[in-house]
Amino acid sequence: MIYEVFRQERKGQAFAHAGSVEAPNEEFAEAYAREQYGRRGESTALWVAPRDAVHEIDDFADELRKNYHRVDGYPLKEKLGKARELAAKGPRGLSAGAG
Amino acid sequence: MTDQVQKILEIADDELILGWRNSEWTGIAPLLEEDVAFSSIAQNEIGHARALYERAAQELGTTADELAFDRSPEEYRCSRLVQLRLVPDWAATIARHYLYETADEERIGVLKQSEDAELAGLAAKIDREEAYHRMHAQMWFERLHDEPRFKAALDELQPLLDVRGEHTPEFATLWEEMTSVRRSLAGATW
Numbered sequence: 194m195i196y197e198v199f200r201q202e203r204k205g206q207a208f209a210h211a212g213s214v215e216a217p218n219e220e221f222a223e224a225y226a227r228e229q230y231g232r233r234g235e236s237t238a239l240w241v242a243p244r245d246a247v248h249e250i251d252d253f254a255d256e257l258r259k260n261y262h263r264v265d266g267y268p269l270k271e272k273l274g275k276a277r278e279l280a281a282k283g284p285r286g287l288s289a290g291a292g
Numbered sequence: 293m294t295d296q297v298q299k300i301l302e303i304a305d306d307e308l309i310l311g312w313r314n315s316e317w318t319g320i321a322p323l324l325e326e327d328v329a330f331s332s333i334a335q336n337e338i339g340h341a342r343a344l345y346e347r348a349a350q351e352l353g354t355t356a357d358e359l360a361f362d363r364s365p366e367e368y369r370c371s372r373l374v375q376l377r378l379v380p381d382w383a384a385t386i387a388r389h390y391l392y393e394t395a396d397e398e399r400i401g402v403l404k405q406s407e408d409a410e411l412a413g414l415a416a417k418i419d420r421e422e423a424y425h426r427m428h429a430q431m432w433f434e435r436l437h438d439e440p441r442f443k444a445a446l447d448e449l450q451p452l453l454d455v456r457g458e459h460t461p462e463f464a465t466l467w468e469e470m471t472s473v474r475r476s477l478a479g480a481t482w
Contacts, residue, residue: 214325220431225325227424228332 196222197247199240200230208240219243297351298369300411301359302456303399304344305370308360309463310392311337312470316379333389333425340418347414357481361474365459365467372455375463386432387445393429395453396422 195215199208211230216222219241226241293301314334321327345356352359373392378385400422403415436442474480 215323216325217435221325224424224428224431225329228329229325232332 194218194222195244196226196241197244198226198230199242200236201238202236204237208238211236211239213244214241293352296408296411297348299399299403300344300348302369303396303403304341304348304359305368306374306392306396307337307344308341309368309370309466310374310388311335311341312466313374313377314385314389316377317385320380322382329428333428336421336425340421343414343418347411357474361471365464368459368463368467369456370463371453372458372460373449373452375460375466376449376452377462377466381445383436383439383441384445384449386429386436387442387449389425390429390433391446391449391453393422393426397426 194217195213196219197213198211200211201208214222214225214229216225222241222243226239230236230239311334314330314337318327318331318334321330341360342356345359349356349359373388376388378388397419400415400419404412404419406412406415
């Protein structure tokens with residue numbers, strides 16, 4: 194059986210996937226997880242779960258590219274890039290007012 | 293040498309030799325995860341040996357390295373059980389591990405009650421790590437206890453636990469290996 198191990202580095206922080214261990218049962222999985230992800234003081238807590246218990250979802254419908262739905266909001270990178278390009282061109286660009 | 297120092301040396305010798313023997317599984321344990329776990333246990337045992345040798349060395353006016361590596365093979369007080377080279381017999385290795393950890397719990401428990409606060413503190417520290425060794429031994433015991441090979445190994449090894457002061461031929465080989473660096477380079481430390 195494969196068990197997935199998640200570790201928390203400091204109290205209050207989110208758990209992050211650390212790796213997996215192969216073990217015949219939960220007890221062994223806990224012992225192995227402890228040895229591999231906890232014995233050097235690198236974790237304050239571990240979550241150990243059978244791989245089957247973790248449901249993976251990887252199909253997300255975003256046909257119309259409604260990127261305003263995303264947590265990062267409108268992507269500003271492109272706009273900023275353009276603005277910088279303009280600014281670099283000189284007085285007729287964005288920095289015109291400064292001169 | 294007082295009885296107490298003798299006792300500490302006995303435990304230290306057991307831990308050093310068992311740690312050495314268990315480390316012989318590094319790289320070849322039945323599965324990768326077990327390899328990591330068992331190697332880590334071996335490393336802990338050697339760490340305990342070191343701490344106990346240091347403690348005995350204070351009383352004897354010597355050093356941990358001298359106690360660990362500069363004595364002649366006959367001077368080691370380790371149990372016959374830990375001397376055996378059991379690779380590649382995993383059932384026997386686990387039988388020894390189980391017998392050893394069970395017996396070790398008792399004597400470390402006694403040390404924890406010592407009137408010598410420093411020694412009691414050291415024993416408590418060691419015991420906190422041993423708790424995981426016992427957990428590990430117990431879960432393997434539960435898994436293997438119905439296996440005839442495991443049962444046979446338990447019966448065969450049990451009587452060796454309390455045999456001290458006798459050395460197996462394989463102990464001489466281990467001693468050679470263990471002390472070779474120290475003997476070839478004066479002052480080498482671990």
